[in-house]
Amino acid sequence: MSSNRYPDAVDVAIVGSGPTASAYARILSEEAPGATIAMFEVGPTVSYPPGAHVKNIEDAERRSHAQRASEGPGAGAETVNSPGAVKSGERRARPGTYLLPDGYAFPGEDGLPVAAMSSNVGGMAAHWTAACPRPGGKERIPFLPDLEQLLGDADRLLGVTTHAFDGAPFSDLVRARLAAAVDAGRTPDARVQPMPLAVHRREDGGLVWSGSDVVMGDATRENPQFELFDESLVARVLVDEDGRAAGVEVRDRRSGESRQVAARYVVVGADALRTPQLLWASGIRPAALGRYLNDQAQVVFASRLHGVTADDAPRAADGALSEQSGVAWVPYTDEAPFHGQIMQLDASPVPLAEDDPVVPGSIVGLGLFCAKDLQREDRVAFDDDARDSYGMPAMRIHYRLTERDHSVLERARQEIVRLGKAVGEPLDERPFVLPPGASLHYQGTTRMGEYDDGASVCSPDSEVWDVPGLFVAGNGVIPTATACNPTLTAVALAVRAARKIAEKLTGTLLMSELDNRLTK
Known part of the structure; x- marks a missing residue:
């Protein structure tokens, strides 16, 4: 664990520390061991190893403290201990998570009244139920021929049994x-x-x-080129004059100081709500950003x-x-x-x-x-005239259940x-x-597509269309309507993308080493 003395430059900057962000760190540590990696997490470290599931904390008081520390701006609010308890209509989050204070529903819409997030090293993987089923039928992404192999890789990283x-x-x-x-x-x-x-x-x-600690594994923790910075808010992805991702602007939440960290590649793996929020705040606004938002009733x-x-x-x-x-x-x-x-x-x-x-x-x-009936108008939008508790553009959720959704329900x-x-x-x-929102399985807001047709945010390799070097990760990348828990699929997609970065970095690092030898 590093203090918040940020490097000037790294090969890869990773935003977020959940299971998909951690999958990037793991694959890069294994397949591009010479690459420098910096991971930035807005919340604190609440468990050890960093990112471990809080359920593994045997002492009830320490476990409760870890959950409260994960609740960011919602810390101190009354929570529920059972998913079924939210049926009363009260807006209460589960321990370790917090709700949007406003903007979660609009007149005539269903909204996502209990949409929740967590802010801690490990992300939601420090609090999840750990269910990792494989998608079937139309849940599967049809244009990924290697999906089955990738799901097996995700099983390995998550420790699935x-x-x-x-x-x-x-x-x-x-x-x-x-x-x-x-x-x-x-x-x-x-x-x-x-x-x-x-x-x-x-x-x-x-x-x-399993939490993100298991996904990172010893390969990441023992990698001298990897650093994890907690309580570090990435406020902007930097883009150079050629339109390529060039690094991140990060604010130390302890000192309030901001730094720019240059990077060859940037991975944004916050969650399905905060990943599009960061892209929006950075002026990266593809037509499908935030759209096709879907939850699982x-x-x-x-x-x-x-x-x-x-x-x-x-x-x-x-x-x-x-x-x-x-x-x-x-x-x-x-x-x-x-x-x-x-x-x-x-x-x-x-x-x-x-x-x-x-x-x-x-x-x-x-x-x-x-499974949700996917609609382009179901979306998370952002208000540039209002700010959330982190100083980012405030979220505004527009979400409706269709006639088909009610029939399936x-x-x-x-x-x-x-x-x-x-x-x-x-x-x-x-x-x-x-x-709506109780599943915590929000998807689609940075969805993957086979082609850049205006209905997707990123390529099959999770690279954002028209912004080379910028990758997105998490459940938001899944383009299909799923009913099963999405984590395994999201990690599988992260593995695919991380390998693409590793291939590029390995070639670059080898060329750099060769140049150094020739110079000497």
């Missing part, structure tokens, strides 16, 4: 009941299966959730497993509950355009009678995420009740639709 909950006593039961209701007529890859998760087990059996339900007893659910050695139900995955299909996660809840979401003992692990939550309501009954005994009569 489907075996973390192999010992959970109810996991096979839950999947079997779901499969009986879902699998008929589906291809093997679209049938019910364990959720791929970015998590591993320690030798003592404890779970370790989310329906939740809860059910109680029947036919299980306390004898089926032993406690862990230290007296704490062991994981019982694992995490089951119902994949998206084009015919059923939603993605399902089914997992154990820590407690019943509805009050139960005092004389009604709950078998540990027998309360499961069901969630269906719906109604199908999802019916499907989740059917799945709840298949698993056990529903705890409520009706499922809840969470407010």
